[in-house]
Amino acid sequence: DAMVIQNPRYQVTQFGKPVTLSCSQTLNHNVMYWYQQKSSQAPKLLFHYYDKDFNNEADTPDNFQSRRPNTSFCFLDIRSPGLGDAAMYLCATSRAGRGSDEQFFGPGTRLTVL
């Protein structure tokens, strides 16, 4: 089945230790997104890629970076995680061109910062 896969599902890191979260998709969608979702809150968009074009949200901290080496894969790098970065990180994809295109989400990676 076509899907969005995130690895790992759970990630524990130490304060200040860089961490990379991975997302892959078999849907061949043009757009890939990274969201941060803290407990009992709405998902917050960090950035998205439209093909190779990177779009950063204005309020996304510089501590968060992303890479999309090809259509299928997208990575979220947190350069120096702080305690406030503990959250669920959701990857999503969508086709491009129509506003009605829904987003397909992966299962998320829950990040714990010690």
Add this chain to the structure above:
Amino acid sequence: AQKITQTQPGMFVQEKEAVTLDCTYDTSDQSYGLFWYKQPSSGEMIFLIYQGSYDEQNATEGRYSLNFQKARKSANLVISASQLGDSAMYFCAMRDNTGGFKTIFGAGTRLFVKA
């Protein structure tokens, strides 16, 4: 600026009954899309239903229907014949249709279905 408001932090419904989850939105755009997503405790967001701002008919998908009242800027989700598996967090979301990709989510409503 666009904004989504979900005023019900939590809702209870008896199994097999219908429930309405409220959503109001604010936008100056003429063309936009409204979405509802379900998030079970496992964490994955699941798309439920979509309504376009120019759609004249209310959207329906199985047991889900969207009560769209454009003048009131509301897009309430109606779940008919609730099932225990419907217990989850529900998010209303909006995206403009001008080519942008940003989707704004509401704070969510947690639905509890009682046996």
